[in-house]
Amino acid sequence: MKVPTSFTNIPISPSVDKVGVEERVARFQSRSIKNESKRQGLDLVLSMIDLTTLEGKDTPGKVKQMCYKAHHLHDSYPNLPTVAAVCVFPSMVKTAKTALLGTSVKVASVSTAFPSGQSTRAVKLADTKFAVDEGADEIDMVISRGKFLAGEYNFVFDEIAAIKEACGKARLKVILETGELCTLDSVRKASDIAIYAGADFIKTSTGKIQPAATMQVTYTMLMAIKDYYDSTGIMIGMKPAGGISTSKLALHNLVMVKEILGNNWLNNDWFRFGASSLANDVLMQIMKLETGVYQSSDYFTID
Amino acid sequence: MNRVEILKTYKIYIGGAFPRTESGRYYTPVNKTGEGIGNMCLSSRKDVRNAVTAARKAFGSWSERSAFNRGQIIYRIAEMLEGRKEQFILELQKQGSTKAEAEKEVILAIDRIVYYAGWCDKYNQVLSAVNPVSSSHFNFTTCESMGIVGVLAPQTTSLIGLVSLLIPAICSGNTAVLIASEKLPLCAITFAEVLNSSDVPGGVVNILTGNTEELLPVLASHMDVNALISESLGSLEIETAKAAVDNLKRKFTYNADWSSEKSQGLYYISDCLELKTTWHPIENIGGTTSSY
Numbered sequence: 001m002k003v004p005t006s007f008t009n010i011p012i013s014p015s016v017d018k019v020g021v022e023e024r025v026a027r028f029q030s031r032s033i034k035n036e037s038k039r040q041g042l043d044l045v046l047s048m049i050d051l052t053t054l055e056g057k058d059t060p061g062k063v064k065q066m067c068y069k070a071h072h073l074h075d076s077y078p079n080l081p082t083v084a085a086v087c088v089f090p091s092m093v094k095t096a097k098t099a100l101l102g103t104s105v106k107v108a109s110v111s112t113a114f115p116s117g118q119s120t121r122a123v124k125l126a127d128t129k130f131a132v133d134e135g136a137d138e139i140d141m142v143i144s145r146g147k148f149l150a151g152e153y154n155f156v157f158d159e160i161a162a163i164k165e166a167c168g169k170a171r172l173k174v175i176l177e178t179g180e181l182c183t184l185d186s187v188r189k190a191s192d193i194a195i196y197a198g199a200d201f202i203k204t205s206t207g208k209i210q211p212a213a214t215m216q217v218t219y220t221m222l223m224a225i226k227d228y229y230d231s232t233g234i235m236i237g238m239k240p241a242g243g244i245s246t247s248k249l250a251l252h253n254l255v256m257v258k259e260i261l262g263n264n265w266l267n268n269d270w271f272r273f274g275a276s277s278l279a280n281d282v283l284m285q286i287m288k289l290e291t292g293v294y295q296s297s298d299y300f301t302i303d
Numbered sequence: 304m305n306r307v308e309i310l311k312t313y314k315i316y317i318g319g320a321f322p323r324t325e326s327g328r329y330y331t332p333v334n335k336t337g338e339g340i341g342n343m344c345l346s347s348r349k350d351v352r353n354a355v356t357a358a359r360k361a362f363g364s365w366s367e368r369s370a371f372n373r374g375q376i377i378y379r380i381a382e383m384l385e386g387r388k389e390q391f392i393l394e395l396q397k398q399g400s401t402k403a404e405a406e407k408e409v410i411l412a413i414d415r416i417v418y419y420a421g422w423c424d425k426y427n428q429v430l431s432a433v434n435p436v437s438s439s440h441f442n443f444t445t446c447e448s449m450g451i452v453g454v455l456a457p458q459t460t461s462l463i464g465l466v467s468l469l470i471p472a473i474c475s476g477n478t479a480v481l482i483a484s485e486k487l488p489l490c491a492i493t494f495a496e497v498l499n500s501s502d503v504p505g506g507v508v509n510i511l512t513g514n515t516e517e518l519l520p521v522l523a524s525h526m527d528v529n530a531l532i533s534e535s536l537g538s539l540e541i542e543t544a545k546a547a548v549d550n551l552k553r554k555f556t557y558n559a560d561w562s563s564e565k566s567q568g569l570y571y572i573s574d575c576l577e578l579k580t581t582w583h584p585i586e587n588i589g590g591t592t593s594s595y
Contacts, residue, residue, distance in 0.1 A: 294352050296527035296550065297359075 007157035010196040014227075016184040016220055025215040028256045035289060038251065042286050045250045045278070046073060047081035048268045050108055050239065052276050053088060054115075054207065060095045063088055067099035069301055074283045077290065083279065084268035085138060089114070090127060093134035108138035108173070112163060115177070115206035117142035121159060128166045139163070140173045142206060145180045148190060156190075157197045164198035173201035173239055178217045179209035187217055191224035201237035207274065212242025218253060222260045235264065241274025247285040250278060276303055312342040313488070315350060315512060316495035318357030319505015324513070325349045332486050340397050343488050346513035348521040351480065354509035355527050358451045358478040361506025366448040366476035374423030377474050379501040381416040384409070387497060391462060394489045398461050408562065412466045415567055419470045426475060426572050434580070441583040446576040448476030449553065450529035453522040455515065457534045457561060461487035464561045465494065468532055471571035473507055477530075480509045480522060488512040519543060526550045530575050534558060 033041065051070050053062060063086075071082040085106035088096050096107045109131035113119035119127075128139055141163050147155045164172050174194040178187050194202050202221055205212035218240045225236045238257065244250055250273060257265050265271050280303060284295040312329075314321040326347035331339040344350075365373075384391070388409050395405035427446050436442040452472040457464025461484055472479050483491030495510045511518060519539060523531055523546035530553040536543050540556075547554050555574045559566040 292524075293549065294355065294521070294525040294527065296525075298550075299526060 007154045007193065007196075010157075010192060011231075013185070013189045013192045013224075016188050018184055018216075021184060021216050021219055025219050025256070028215065028259065029252050031252075031255050033251060033255075039286070039289050041251050041254055042247060042282050042289075043081055044254065044266065045247065045273065045282050046286075047084060048272050049083040049279050049282075050085045050087045050241070050272050050274045051083045051279060052086070052207065052241070052274055054110060058089060058092060060092070063092045063095045064099045066303075067096050067105070069279075069303075070100065070105045071103045073279060074287070074300065077283075077287065080283075080286070084272055087140060087274060090131040090134065090136070093131050093136045097135040106137040107135065108140055109134070109136035110140045110142070110175075110206075112141040112159075114140070114142050114175075115208045117144050117177075118146070121162065124159070125162060125166050128163050132166065132168055132170050136170055138171045138173060138201075139167050140175055140203060142175045142177060143190060143194065145177055148181070148186070148193075153189075153193055157193050160194055160197035160199065171200040171237075172198065173203045173237070174199040175203045175206055175241075176221075177206055177209060178204050178213075178221075179211050179242075184216065184220045187220045188224055191221045192228075195224060195228050195236050199236065201239050201272070203239040203241055203272075203274065205240075205242040205274075207242035207276075210243070213240035213244055213274075215249075215252065215256065219256060219260070222257065226260055229261070235270060237270040237272065238265070239272040239274055244273055244275050245277045245281060247278075247282045250282065279303075310339055310342055313344065313492040313512065315344045315346055315354075316492065316499070316508070316510040317350070317354045317506075318360070318509065319499065321495070321499075325353070330513070332488060334397065335399050341489050343492075343512045346511040346518060348518070350511055350513075351518055351521045351525065354480040354511060355451060355522075355525055357506040357509050358480050359527055361504055362448075362450060362478045365473075365478055365504060365507050368476070370424035370427065373474060373476065374420050376502045377416060377420035377423060377470065380470075380497060380503065381413050381420060383497045383501040384413050384416065384494075387493075388413075390493060391490055394493060395461060398487050398489055408460070408463045411562060411564070412463050414564075415463070415466055416470055418567055419474045419572070422471075422569065422572060423474045426569060426576075429569065430573055430576070430578075436582075439585050441585050442580065443583070444578050444580045446475065446573070447579050449575050449577050450477060451527060452477045452479045452575050453525070453528045453531040453552075454479050454481040455519060455522075455531070455533035455536075456481055456484050456491060458484045458486065458515075460484070460561055461490035462494065464534075465491055467559070467561045467566055467571070468557070469508065471567075472530075472532065472575045473503075475572050475576055477575050478507045478509075480528065481511070482515060482518050482522065483510060483512045485513070485515050515539070520546050523547045523552070524549065528552060530554070532557070532575070 070086050073080050085108045087108040090109050093109045111128040111131050112124040176190045280300045287295050324344035324346045328345035329342050330345045391409045392405040431445045434442040454468050523543045532555045535556045
């Protein structure tokens with residue numbers, strides 16, 4: 001367990017070469033993936049999904065239905081993995097936890113006045129503690145982007161460290177909301193702050209702002225994780241979220257993770273996809289590979 | 304002055320855009336004297352997949368448009384085709400028709416589109432019914448569009464066969480993926496240009512060129528295609544019917560002389576419709592008079 005140092009102790013973030021990032025990312029997208037590897041990759045993607053519902057209109061019924069789907073992805077085809085976790089609002093944690101009793105699917109809860117993060121420290125801590133007490137295995141917090149953009153890095157660092165403390169045993173994912181950070185340099189800086197302040201995972205987006213998890217952004221964050229691992233030997237997880245709705249894009253992301261961080265990160269302890277519609281697309285691709293016939297969403301559950 | 308004529312490269316039509324085939328393959332159909340008449344895309348199964356995806360995306364808003372508005376848009380196709388009559392006549396001649404035959408074919412195609420434009424806001428009244436039932440229900444049957452219709456254009460004509468199958472399928476709110484005549488494909492893509500410059504939303508009609516034996520099984524087996532219409536398929540008939548079974552695709556074959564004015568009618572529309580019957584409970588006090 002690493003001990004958060006203060007913001008002043010963390011290394012200065014290197015600047016990001018945007019053109020270079022774009023070229024490298026383009027190369028990840030041109031890999032040819034053969035059918036057998038693709039099939040394995042798709043299973044892996046399924047097992048890495050955080051099935052998500054974060055709407056004002058969420059009801060206990062909707063959450064229960066999603067939880068059922070989390071471990072019954074497509075019953076007409078046996079031996080599929082379950083997803084890694086479901087991701088819900090704190091008020092739905094207990095419902096989800098009950099619905100998932102006896103399964104290996106974890107419950108993640110967003111917190112800290114998600115999605116804007118515009119609230120006081122006390123409210124954010126209470127929000128987090130409530131989710132943990134209800135039984136959340138993982139906490140997805142948002143950083144204060146306003147403070148970050150105003151240059152109050154100390155504030156952002158201390159806030160993450162405080163939330164980490166409130167999490168107890170729950171793993172902490174820190175959402176940077178990269179769509180609001182404007183530049184890759186800011187993404188790198190925010191990543192470094194989150195990692196050094198105690199994040200177990202860093203996560204791109206809330207899914208409420210566009211652009212969300214572009215490959216350029218994910219690449220930049222993976223490099224921050226790599227640099228941290230190289231200097232400390234401590235692994236940090238990565239969760240791109242928002243905008244990854246096709247199998248193809250998910251596989252491109254896996255290629256990128258493997259080539260930057262290596263095989264150790266290719267499991268759902270260290271890599272996740274935050275998505276709501278990705279699961280069905282992956283299922284349709286798997287059924288296409290198994291049957292040889294292009295599939296229709298009519299035969300898969302409605303999310 | 305002598306010059307080398309440019310042999311046009313015809314692209315395919317998917318989701319309102321004209322991409323090349325993802326496979327990068329081409330073929331050059333020839334006329335009777337063996338001259339190449341155009342460079343056509345030899346589409347692949349992935350092009351079929353992309354076309355079906357585009358058609359599904361377009362289905363919601365197209366089927367929800369008012370019947371009258373669909374009629375306006377179909378009529379607009381006829382107007383645009385009228386304006387480009389000469390181009391189609393030349394293209395048909397290039398593919399082996401005489402000038403007189405070509406003129407007749409294009410004019411009939413325009414008239415047939417106008418005919419189906421007229422049906423858009425009328426077929427539902429004609430085909431729907433209020434059904435007598437012996438319980439306290441108001442029981443009625445109405446038509447709903449089916450979804451995505453796969454169309455294999457008739458092989459022996461370049462334009463009129465395609466129009467005769469495609470237009471009745473889309474006028475009721477279906478979207479379509481059409482495979483053009485393999486040997487006479489030119490007018491199909493020029494027709495796509497007409498569709499693109501009329502008010503037909505992108506994705507409502509998607510047109511592919513290429514090898515029938517390669518593309519038809521993919522379209523026939525695609526789980527997201529709801530109906531398949533064509534002329535008789537000959538040696539491909541049984542294989543195609545088997546492939547269409549999995550999602551209970553409606554499959555219709557027509558044998559008609561498309562150049563006849565009689566080869567049009569309401570039943571070309573009704574084949575690609577679903578009938579929905581609703582049992583609506585009503586209060587029937589005393590049982591003497593209708594209470595709806």
